[in-house]
Amino acid sequence: MRPSSRRSFTPLVSCLALFTLFILIPVASRYLLGWSDWSGYLSDIGFGSLLLLLCYRRPLLGTLLVLIWVVFTISNAELITAVGRMPEATDLAFLVDPQFLGHSTQGSGIGHPLFAAALVLVALLALAFGRKRGPIMPRRAYLIPVTLLGAHAVLQYAVPEESDLWQQYNLPHKLVAEGINALQSQAQDWLEGGDLDQAPDIDALALLDLNGKPLLPKGGSARNVLIITMEGIPGAYITGSREALHSSYTENPMPRLSQWAERGMLTPDYVLHTHQTIRGLYAMLCGDYDKLDSGTPKGVELLNNPMRNQQCLPAQLRSQGFSTHFLQGAGLRFMAKDQIMPHIGFQHTYGRDWFRNKPYLEFPWGMDDKAYFEGALGYVEKLHGQKQPWMLTLLTVGTHQPYSAPSDYLQRYPSAKQAAVGYLDDAVSDFLDNLDKLGVMKDTLVIVTSDESHGIENLRLASAWGFNLMLAPEKDGLPRIHQGVYGHVDLTASILDYFALPIPDNISGRSMLRDYDTPRDIISYTNGMLRQHDGQTFTECNFQHVCRRYASRGFITEQAQYLGRVSGRQARLVSQRAQLLDQSISGGQVGLHYQFATREPIQLKGKVRDDWADNLIGAQYLEMPKGTRTRVTLRIEALRMDRHGATLHLLTKEFEQDVAIEIPPIPLLKRGQPVELSFDFDNLETRKAFSFHLTGEGHGDIRIDDFSVVTEPLPVELVAAQQDEEDTVTQ
Structure with missing residues (x-):
């Protein structure tokens, strides 16, 4: 092939690869997976065509968008297949967690291997042939995604949808729509006068x-x-x-x-x-x-x-x-x-x-x-x-x-x-x-749920649909x-x-x-x-x-x-x-003190295989409100330990993905030499689903004497300084 022919061939391959990646595979997989819905097809074609236009002749931006698209699309399919739900905005970090991907869907790795392989191969092809050369797309081409996404918005407003969210949206479209609607809701609240005058009756x-x-x-x-x-x-x-x-x-x-x-x-x-x-x-x-x-x-x-x-x-x-x-x-x-x-x-x-x-x-x-x-x-x-x-x-x-x-x-x-x-x-x-x-049934109320x-x-509504089966001695007296x-809230009163x-x-x-x-x-x-x-x-x-x-x-x-x-x-x-x-337990208060140490002997494993299943402490899915400071203190003692001691690690996660918190390293734990650690971190934004993972490798038994987590309001002057900084950035 002559050089001029090769130059003309490259943008064609790039465009076809991007079309296949952003539009053809999502539409085909939606049909094959049984997620067919007019709103979903509009979402796939509309948002996919927008991404195609943004990536075409923009190799740096295209590389970023292609990689995000592949990770999001595969992870979205895996989560829907595994637990029947679409990710929320707060699950973004969760989507790229390799542990999630490893444990997802039926316990055997990727649940849709052909779908994932097709995405990855076409993405590599798109990246390989992505260039700044090629015919320039006319600006009116952007009318295609604008029209399709506008039709999707009108359809969503005019015709009530009872199908699952993944039938109506692809993941990036859903996340963008969520952000836009949050801003609209805030503006509407402001126009209507902010918060309600009085709390609703519950x-x-x-x-x-x-x-x-x-x-x-x-x-x-x-x-x-x-x-x-x-x-x-x-x-x-x-x-x-x-x-x-x-x-x-x-x-x-x-x-x-x-x-x-x-x-x-x-x-x-x-x-x-x-x-x-x-x-x-x-x-x-x-x-x-x-x-x-x-x-x-x-x-x-x-x-x-x-x-x-x-x-x-x-x-x-x-x-x-x-x-x-x-x-x-x-x-x-x-x-x-x-x-x-x-x-x-x-x-x-x-x-x-x-x-x-x-x-x-x-x-x-x-x-x-x-x-x-x-x-x-x-x-x-x-x-x-x-x-x-x-x-x-x-x-x-x-x-x-x-x-x-x-x-x-x-x-x-x-x-x-x-x-x-x-x-x-x-x-x-x-x-x-x-x-x-x-003969247990003769004198025991058995409840299966x-x-x-x-x-x-x-x-x-399958995600909210439970059941309650009561097997009572008086079975003939009950319907x-x-x-x-x-619901579950009724079980205590019922018993x-x-x-x-x-x-x-x-x-x-x-x-x-x-x-x-x-x-x-x-x-x-x-x-x-x-x-x-x-x-x-x-x-x-x-x-x-x-x-x-x-x-x-x-x-x-x-x-x-x-x-x-x-x-x-x-x-x-x-x-x-x-x-x-x-707020039925906390009353809306911030300054709460959690103590997760049980002071019970814990036998260590020689090797940690999973920082969830092998976690030594039960401090998971906590919330740290905005404008607070969290202080963590721990003290661990070796009850029985060989001469090599024990290696301990403390990880922090938010929505099951590692987050960067400056935690001092824990010294090697040896018998007669307890380790103590104390550190704090500020929560300038609300942290939700925040988890501590303490793992240990060694041969012996340990006791956790202290693992306290205290969250209290930040000093007023620090909050004011942070607000001033945010205002400056906004201006």
């Missing part, structure tokens, strides 16, 4: 309601209570729930548990209020909404509250003579469950280290479900042989990313996620069968399907009501052991959507700070009548109610 959400007709007028006859909490299971997996709510979901992932549901009282319209296990457990066991955003979990905040914890279910039952127990398949230190569970009233709290039976497969988070329930059965047998009534809460881990299932299940199911669910179905059903054979929902792609809207015990005033919600003639208010925050239901109107507020209203008697419904959009003051009422509910 009594309907926060108060206890026992005005319903009791299903068991004389109370329940059971003497014990067993709560089985399964990791991440949506309500759609239970046949009775699907049928009661007329769901279009046709798969039957848990047939054996669905058969057990026919023997008890199933509540299908059951709301999960948040994501994350510790938040779900708090709502279940303390009768209160956890944070309806990504702030510090209330279970952690509860460690500073010596009164509210006494109103949680374990503490209440303990005060009535029950022995109280918590047993999970994972380690306890993650998210401070080793402290939170005893604090809310569990006399005995055990994790992975308690189990002596051999697991059937290796799983980074803990016991596989079959081995877990076999160990738990032995625990129940010992409890049931005692005269004292008992409460036991179980928590599985096998259906947590990256999912746990043996090879024969992996061969029977199309994905590791489905195999893990099938494995759990058999394990929990075998456990219930054995409880029945042992899940901590959160790992979602179902293309199924409306098989319990109508009405309930205390079953045993006819006093219910503290600070407990929220209704009792599932009662029928109510009047509708109720309930709220949820999952997949970045804040949703409130008052029994007649369902309001859903999205990332654009725009709320859509629907006429709906239930919360989890297949379809609902669209009533229109609201924004400004009306939309802000929903978020303000959520913010007020978020």
Whole structure:
């Protein structure tokens, strides 16, 4: 090929590669992945054509945009496939976390390898042929993306969309739209006069309601209570729930548990209020909404509250003579469950280290479900042989990313996620069968539920859809399907009501052991959507700070009548109610002191493999407000150590991605030479989902005597100086 021909060929290849990368692959993958929606295609073509124009003949800018596009697009597909949600703006750092990419989707690396390979290869081709030469694109070419994105905005406004966000947007378009709408919302708030004159009423959400007709007028006859909490299971997996709510979901992932549901009282319209296990457990066991955003979990905040914890279910039952127990398949230190569970009233709290039976497969988070329930059965047998009534809460881990299932299940199911669910179905059903054979069901209230929902792609509200199955001795006196809207916030009141015990005033919600003639208010925050239901109107507020209203008697419904959009003051009422509910523990105060040291012996591993699973401290997902200073102090002592000592590392993460905090190195830990460390850092902007990861390698046992995190307001003069600096930059 002659040089002149080669020069004319290069821009053509570059343009074709950019077209394939930004438009053709996204459109084709949307169709092949089943994410087809007119809004989504407009988003792909409109935003893709804009990126193409920006990259063409701009090699430096093009390189940056191409790399960002590839990482975002692959990570977006992986997250949707793995947990059924699209990233939020606060997940940006999370998207490029190599640990996330390694553990994402079905526990086997990349879930869409051909899609990822195609993106990477075409991106390399585009970068290789990207040049400043070639015909200049006319400025009117920009009318193409402007017209398409404008049509997308009009379509979004004129026609209500109930499909998932990833069907309506590609990720960069969604993030840009989120920023634009945030600015619009702020401007509208300013024009309307700023904050509301008075705080909205939240009594309907926060108060206890026992005005319903009791299903068991004389109370329940059971003497014990067993709560089985399964990791991440949506309500759609239970046949009775699907049928009661007329769901279009046709798969039957848990047939054996669905058969057990026919023997008890199933509540299908059951709301999960948040994501994350510790938040779900708090709502279940303390009768209160956890944070309806990504702030510090209330279970952690509860460690500073010596009164509210006494109103949680374990503490209440303990005060009535029950022995109280918590047993999970994972380690306890993650998210401070080793402290939170005893604090809310569990006399005995055990994790992975308690189990002596051999697991059937290796799983980074803990016991596989079959081995877990076999160990738990032995625990129940010992409890049931005692005269004292008992409460036991179980928590599985096998259906947590990256999912746990043996090879024969992996061969029977199309994905590791489905195999893990099938494995759990058999394990929990075998456990219930054995409880029945042992006679435990005759005098024990057994409740089967899940901590959160790992979602179902293309199924409306799947991220907030849970279930509650009550297996009570009075099964003939309870309805098989319990109508009405309930949620995790109602579980504490329901159990205390079953045993006819006093219910503290600070407990929220209704009792599932009662029928109510009047509708109720309930709220949820999952997949970045804040949703409130008052029994007649369902309001859903999205990332654009725009709320859509629907006429709906239930919360989890297949379809609902669209009533229109609201924004400004009306939309802000929903978020303000959520913010007020978020302050039930802290009261909005900033200067809180967290102590994460348990002073219990910890056996170190010879090699750290995962800074999540091997974390020695439970200080995760904290919030540091803007204009504060955080001070961290720690003291660690070696109880038993070989001559080589132990190497300790402290990492900090925000939204699960490493963040640069100046932390002094921790000296080599040796016996008789405790290490102490103290440092602080300023929070000039709000930090959310902030986590500390303390890991250690060595042969021996250590004790963490102090790991305190104190966040207090910055000195006034420093805040003023920072504001002056920001004003100068703005000007």
